[in-house]
Amino acid sequence: MxxxxxxxxxxxxxxxxxxxxxxxxxxxxxxxxxxxxxxxxxxxxxxxxxxxxxxxxxxxxxxxxxxxxxxxxxxxVDPESMNHEDLMLQMEQKKFTAAKMIQDLDQDISSLEAEVHQLRMQSLELDSSYKSRSVDAESRTGSNERNLSPDAGTDSRGQGTARRGQGDVVMDGNEEEDIMDDAAHAMAVLRLQLYKGLGVEMLENELGVYSKARIRSSTRKDVHLVNFDDQLSPYFQTNLIWEFAS
CATH class of the missing domain: 1.10.287 (Helix Hairpins)
Structure with missing residues (x-):
């Protein structure tokens, strides 16, 4: 101009x-x-x-x-970026839902463990009561036999009865350990089934220790493998597993 x-x-x-x-x-x-x-x-x-x-x-x-x-x-204003934000929000909601479900299941497992422990104690009490009654019955039977047999035989049977009583005490301890091992094994199997239902499969190494996890995503239809590393925090590894699973 x-x-x-x-x-x-x-x-x-x-x-x-x-x-x-x-x-x-x-x-x-x-x-x-x-x-x-x-x-x-x-x-x-x-x-x-x-x-x-x-x-x-x-x-x-x-x-x-x-x-x-x-x-x-x-x-x-890219529509893909808006869809990405919506997808991230949905994944966060699924993550919180899964975390709440796991918390509820942990509470259920704790209550079941307490119930199993109580039932185990009741079982031990019943076993000890039954065995004490058996020992009393054997002692009464032995006393009747001693009244009808020589003294040496009586002493020998009395010692045998005492030995059987000592053996019964050792058997009670072994049975308690077996029951504890069975309960721990059942809880471990329950936890593994819970993880597998969420798409997480625990893998053992040559030593029989769980060192890896195979994660299958139900939404993306893909599979990821996560190695457990002691140098990484459990919080980071947990978030990584849930990110792959969701």
Whole structure:
């Protein structure tokens, strides 16, 4: 626009200069005035055309700027990014739901462990009561036999009865350990079944120690393998497993 104005101003200056020269020349004044008016009209026409062209160029540039801005806004608002945020929110909700389910199952397992322990104690009490009654019955039978047999035989049977009583005490301890081992094994199997139902399968190494976990995702239909590392925190490994599982 400045270039157009400078061009028009230059034309006006040259026009004034020509008018001055024409007045200085000899000739009728009316003709000089008519030529001057005609030159002014032509100059105004040229100026209007130049202004119209500049306005059309400005309008085209404005439309191009608006189109570029609209394209930039559409590129920033990506539907895939919105879907990704929704997917992350759904995964977080599933994660919290699974954590709540695990917490409830842990509470159920704790209550079942307490119930198993109580039943085990009752079983031990019943076994000890039954065995004490058996010992009393054997002692009464032995006393009756001693009344009918020699003294040596009585002493020998009495010692045998005492030995049987000592053996019964050792048997009670072994049975208690067996019951404890069976309960621990049952709880371990229950935990493994729980993990497997959530898509986590524990894998043993050559020494029989659980060192890996195979995770199957029900949503993405893929499989991941996680190695248990003592250098990593349990919180990080747990979040990694649940991320793969969900």
């Amino acid at each position: 400045q270039q157009v104005d400078s061009t028009v101003d230059g034309d006006i200056i040259s026009l004034i200069h020509d008018v001055t020269l024409q007045f200085q020349r000899s000739g009728p004044d009316v003709q000089n005035i008519q030529r001057t008016i005609q030159d002014i009209r032509e100059t105004e026409k040229i100026r209007r055309e130049m202004l119209q062209e500049a306005r059309s160029i400005n309008q085209r540039m404005s439309r191009s700027l608006q189109i570029s801005r609209s394209k930039g806004v559409r590129e920033h």
